[in-house]
Amino acid sequence: DAKTTQPNSMESNEEEPVHLPCNHSTISGTDYIHWYRQLPSQGPEYVIHGLTSNVNNRMASLAIAEDRKSSTLILHRATLRDAAVYYCILRDTAATGNQFYFGTGTSLTVIP
Amino acid sequence: DGGITQSPKYLFRKEGQNVTLSCEQNLNHDAMYWYRQDPGQGLRLIYYSQIVNDFQKGDIAEGYSVSREKKESFPLTVTSAQKNPTAFYLCASRSTRSYTTPYNEQFFGPGTRLTVL
Numbered sequence: 278d279a280k281t282t283q284p285n286s287m288e289s290n291e292e293e294p295v296h297l298p299c300n301h302s303t304i305s306g307t308d309y310i311h312w313y314r315q316l317p318s319q320g321p322e323y324v325i326h327g328l329t330s331n332v333n334n335r336m337a338s339l340a341i342a343e344d345r346k347s348s349t350l351i352l353h354r355a356t357l358r359d360a361a362v363y364y365c366i367l368r369d370t371a372a373t374g375n376q377f378y379f380g381t382g383t384s385l386t387v388i389p
Numbered sequence: 390d391g392g393i394t395q396s397p398k399y400l401f402r403k404e405g406q407n408v409t410l411s412c413e414q415n416l417n418h419d420a421m422y423w424y425r426q427d428p429g430q431g432l433r434l435i436y437y438s439q440i441v442n443d444f445q446k447g448d449i450a451e452g453y454s455v456s457r458e459k460k461e462s463f464p465l466t467v468t469s470a471q472k473n474p475t476a477f478y479l480c481a482s483r484s485t486r487s488y489t490t491p492y493n494e495q496f497f498g499p500g501t502r503l504t505v506l
Binding site for chain 2: 309311313318319320321322323326364368376377379380381382
């Protein structure tokens with residue numbers, strides 16, 4: 278199964294952009310890249326996903342490398358509410374059940 | 390409002406007892422999932438179900454059992470065979486129909502924190 282690698286923790290100042298990196302060097306052609314975030318003692322919530330092209334939504338942007346072996350989640354202006362654990366996940370569309378493979382994620386601290 | 394509910398939020402169990410965690414969704418999703426999360430760790434898949442009356446083992450199914458008699462419900466039983474059941478348990482659901490938005494995203498419940506005494 279393809280796996281992802283993320284830094285354990287990152288810090289950002291409030292209202293500054295944040296770039297959260299993710300390596301997925303063994304990604305296959307059928308894997309989608311998803312990002313979820315989790316606040317303490319809550320379930321994860323969807324942030325963004327993509328396959329090959331960069332993606333933007335109201336929460337964030339996703340930049341995917343041309344070889345797809347890495348990606349970056351971009352929060353354009355970090356707020357205190359963005360402090361969470363961010364998971365970069367590969368979804369194997371070729372596998373039964375479309376399973377999501379969660380790693381340990383990056384814990385983001387936002388400094389006021 | 391549509392969503393996923395899990396109950397109870399906190400659950401305490403004596404060693405050797407079976408306990409059932411509830412998961413209900415009114416999102417009309419076909420697929421449902423159970424994950425386990427240990428402190429400082431990511432989520433690990435226990436069981437999943439893509440349709441009523443069918444379910445598959447995930448990566449850590451030993452000591453757990455599930456049923457899927459109704460589309461809306463996917464209860465998880467933690468049996469006495471589970472050696473280390475203390476953890477945070479998360480249920481999720483997903484639409485498998487390509488015409489829905491968002492398609493293929495998992496929606497998570499608030500979780501149940503199980504502690505074995």
